[in-house]
Amino acid sequence: MDIGMMRLIVGPPSFFQNFTEYTVDIIPTTSRIATPHHRIVVLQLHGWSYTQSVPEQPDTLLAVLEKAESLLTANHYMLFTCKDGVTGCGVAAALLLARERIKLIQEVDVYRSVLSVLFDRPQFIICVEQYNFLHTAMEKFITVNKHYGNFARITT
Template sequence: MREARMNMVQTVEQYRFVHDVLLEALGSRGTFYTSAEFEKTIGSGLTYTRYEEAEMSRQYQSLKAMQQDVDDDAVSAAQLPENRSKNRNQDIVPANNVRPYLSTPVPGHNDYINAVVLPSATRAQGIMATQTPVTPTVVDFWRLVYEHDCFTIVCLEDDKRLYPMMDQVLEMGPFRVTHSTEDTTRDIFSIVQITVTLNEEIDSSRLITVYKLKSRIPGSTEAMLEFVNEIDTKGTSEEHKTLVHCPDGARLCGVFCSILNIISKLRLDKEVDIYLTIRELQCIRPQFIQSYDQYKFCYDMVKEYHRASSVYANM
């Protein structure tokens, strides 16, 4: 190619990108299925064949091989002295080009929060993932919710400092967070409606829906599918973002965000590519899907989706 066009691929970054594209293409061979093909090939049973186990392991190892150390320059904001204490884990921090910026003035706080902007199944920036805030950054959490139109929050670890109890009002910087209603009738998760108001300004109130998961991840596929279906069909919106949080913003967020996008794609387009769905998210948050068990759980969820669909079809 260079014999015909000498200036093609001019930098190390461009060469690395071409290399990554090739690895991704090789790693993703045979990972795409239509819904019908997946059910015919892998099925909806509770077990896998030896070949299927080996193929899932190959895919997971391929994803691990493509993970690269992030350059210090790429995460320079997270490593600033005033921001380091805001990170629960110094190895899980956002790159500058994928982090949301905060702008609501709060004395002693800048534009940084340990969060990343992620694609959903339908929008290039439909999801945000963040760590459950440390005490000094609770106000930054609500700045993120308010400024970036996060009308749905997915709480994968409850935190009593973060959400008001019944008839309670939390004052955090310029925000008032008020408990409105709570639905605790489900065994797997609860739904809390809260109101966030900025400086008691007129028309500044936002009604936020918080989905609090009670079961563990990975855990029951049936429970997780009920949780994901509820959020996918009622909690997501083309106009607003969905904010997901867990202790480090990666271990549990990675599993949930991957499954949400996988199930959404199945429902909308009747197709699934678990490998590339996770790869897309790992390009933004490399610490997503930290074990083979988590990767396999994503396959388990597709099987559960087909099992549930078959049950409803036969009713």
């Protein structure tokens, strides 16, 4: 579809267990200079109704965040949107921060991640259920990612 001096090409959806991936390419149609085209990737989560404060399973959000991180490069950005504009985004942002913290400094600190997002916008985390979900999601993340060895359970 052409819109002004741009052509929009909507790619076919790719279906995954926890999300669906959609792509939109934006290509300039009239340009004297070689301008790059832009690709927008939309990841739509499954299993998190707008009536729920958290997803049914932490795997859902962990999978979409992993995919989103794999798409990032130096000049690409990530944008979260959700039904009410804040709470789903806050849970995702806090989980993303907690995951980055464990990757960078091998420290699990859900509380500090929640404080960071609440500092930016107090409506990001609105209930204890969301806070508990973040703990469960980080436990799942550590269990699945065995390379964080200092978090392995000690068995006797």
